[in-house]
Amino acid sequence: YPPGPGHVLGLPANVYPWVLYTNWATKHSTDMLFFRLWGSPKLVLSSYAAARALLEERGALYSDRPFRTMSGELVDRRNSVFFISSQSSRFQAYRRLLHAGLDRREAARHYATQEAETRTMLGRLLHAPEGFRAIIRRTSGAVIMKVVFGYPVKTDDDPFVKLADARLRISEEAAKPGWLVDSVPMLKYLPDWFPGANFKRIAKQWRKDVYELNSLPFAWVKEQIANGTAVPSFTSRLLQPSSGPLPTAKEEDIIMWVSSALYLGGTDTTAGYLLNFLLAMMLFPEAQKKAQEELDRVIGNERLPCMSDEASLPYVTALIQEVHRWIPIGPLALAHKVIQDDVYNGYFIPKGTEIITNRWAMLRDPSIYANPDEFTPERFLEFSGHEQELDPRPMVFGFGRRACPGIHMANASIFLAASSILATFNIRKAKDNAGKEIEPNLEFLTGIVAHPKPFKCSITPRSETAVALIESAIDD
Numbered sequence: 001y002p003p004g005p006g007h008v009l010g011l012p013a014n015v016y017p018w019v020l021y022t023n024w025a026t027k028h029s030t031d032m033l034f035f036r037l038w039g040s041p042k043l044v045l046s047s048y049a050a051a052r053a054l055l056e057e058r059g060a061l062y063s064d065r066p067f068r069t070m071s072g073e074l075v076d077r078r079n080s081v082f083f084i085s086s087q088s089s090r091f092q093a094y095r096r097l098l099h100a101g102l103d104r105r106e107a108a109r110h111y112a113t114q115e116a117e118t119r120t121m122l123g124r125l126l127h128a129p130e131g132f133r134a135i136i137r138r139t140s141g142a143v144i145m146k147v148v149f150g151y152p153v154k155t156d157d158d159p160f161v162k163l164a165d166a167r168l169r170i171s172e173e174a175a176k177p178g179w180l181v182d183s184v185p186m187l188k189y190l191p192d193w194f195p196g197a198n199f200k201r202i203a204k205q206w207r208k209d210v211y212e213l214n215s216l217p218f219a220w221v222k223e224q225i226a227n228g229t230a231v232p233s234f235t236s237r238l239l240q241p242s243s244g245p246l247p248t249a250k251e252e253d254i255i256m257w258v259s260s261a262l263y264l265g266g267t268d269t270t271a272g273y274l275l276n277f278l279l280a281m282m283l284f285p286e287a288q289k290k291a292q293e294e295l296d297r298v299i300g301n302e303r304l305p306c307m308s309d310e311a312s313l314p315y316v317t318a319l320i321q322e323v324h325r326w327i328p329i330g331p332l333a334l335a336h337k338v339i340q341d342d343v344y345n346g347y348f349i350p351k352g353t354e355i356i357t358n359r360w361a362m363l364r365d366p367s368i369y370a371n372p373d374e375f376t377p378e379r380f381l382e383f384s385g386h387e388q389e390l391d392p393r394p395m396v397f398g399f400g401r402r403a404c405p406g407i408h409m410a411n412a413s414i415f416l417a418a419s420s421i422l423a424t425f426n427i428r429k430a431k432d433n434a435g436k437e438i439e440p441n442l443e444f445l446t447g448i449v450a451h452p453k454p455f456k457c458s459i460t461p462r463s464e465t466a467v468a469l470i471e472s473a474i475d476d
C-alpha cells in the first residue's frame, strides 16, 4: 500500500481536512497517502502529476464515485449526476448531454444572460452593499435558472430558488460524512420506529422532498412548451430537439436529472468563488489597484466589461486565476472511486478505494508555484525573465471523465462579475464604530464547497461616473 497513517477511527474536527491531509502527506513524504477510515480505504492525491496519472490517464478505472447508503440508497440520490456510477449506461448519457449543452460554443450562447444578471447585481450592490453575500448568491442562482430552465428570477424570495436551495441543502446534508449507516450499512434494515433509526425517518422525508424539487422546474418547462411560451433553454432544447424524434419517457427522466444537477453544481461554487474574490480584494489592495488600472486603460469608464474584453485584460485574468489558486472553493471537492485493484508506481491500490484529490495541496506545491503562500497574480503573466506558472483551473475544475462540465459557464460568470465589480467599486475592509478596520477571519466551512464564513466588507462606488454607468446599465 502507499504510505500513510494506517487505520484511523476518526478525523480531528479542529483542523481543515485538506490541511490535515497535506500535513500527513508531508509527514509520510508522499503525494499518494493511504489510510483506512473505519476500515474503508482512502487514497489522497496531493500532486497534479499523481492526479493526472490516475484520474486522467487511467480514467476508465478511476471515475466512479463512492457509494453512500444514506444519500445513495435511503435518500435515493444514486441517479444524481454527481453520484451516478461511471459503470452505468446513464453516466454516458448524462455526460453526453452535459457536454452538448455546456461546451465552449454553447456556453457562449449564455453570455447575454450572464451580462444582464451581472448588471442587476451591480445595481443591487450599489443600493444595498451590506447584503453582498445574498446578492452574489442570487446572481449565481438566477444565471443558472435562466440558462437551464429559461426561468427568470425576479425577487429575493423566488419560489423556485427557495425549492432549489432546499434541495441543495438536503443533498449536502445527506452526503456529509458522519452518518453511522454509511459505515454500518446493515443499519438500513432497522424498522423506522426503532430507537436510533431517526436517520431512516429523515431519509424518507428527504427522498420525497428531493423528488418533488427535482421535478417541479422541469414540469414548469414542459408546461411552457405546451403553452407555446417556452424561452429557449438547456432543458427546452433537449425536450424539443431541432431535428430527430422527441425524447422517450426514459430520456426525459435523464434530462430531468441532468437539468436539476446544474443548479446544484453551479450556484454555490460560483457564488463561493466570488466571496473568496472579495476577501482577496480586501486583503490585497495592490492587486485590486493594478486590475482597476488595467480596466480603466483598456475599457475606459463609459461602458462595463463584456466577454469579448477578456483576452485584452491579462492582469484581471491572472488575478482571477490567483484567487482560484489561493483558496480553491472545492479544496477536496468530490471523491472518485477505483473500480478494480490497480498498481501504480509500485503501490497497490485496492478496488473500491475512495480517491480524494487534495487541490489545496496541489495549488500550494512549491515545485509548481513559487512562494505558494503569497498572493501574486503576476505569476500567471509572461514577461521577460519570468515564465508563466501553471493555470490552476484544470486542477480546480477536476479531472478526467468527471471533470466539471460547467467550467466554461463558470469562467464567464466569474470573469463578468469580477471585472464589473472591479471596474465600478472599491472593495475595502469594513470599519467598526470606532473607525478601525475589521480584519476578516479566513475561516471556511468544510462541505464539498468550502464557503468562507460570514465576513464584513465595504463595497463603495469608485466614482460618480461609476454610479451613473451602473444606473444606465440597469435601465438598458
Ligand code: HEM
Pocket (backbone or CB within 6 Å): 081, 082, 083, 102, 261, 262, 263, 265, 266, 267, 269, 270, 273, 329, 330, 333, 334, 335, 336, 396, 397, 398, 399, 400, 401, 402, 403, 404, 405, 406, 407, 409, 410
Ligand atoms: C467556480 C465554479 C465551479 C467550480 C470550482 C467547480 C468545480 C467542480 C469540481 C471540482 C467537480 C468535480 C470534478 C471531479 O470529480 O473530478 C465538479 C463537478 C460538477 N460540476 Fe462544477 N464547478 C463550478 C461550477 C459549475 C457550474 C457553473 C456548473 C453548471 C452549470 C457545474 C456543474 C457540475 C456538475 C454537473 C458536476 C458533476 C460532474 C460528474 O460528477 O460527472 N459546475 N465541479
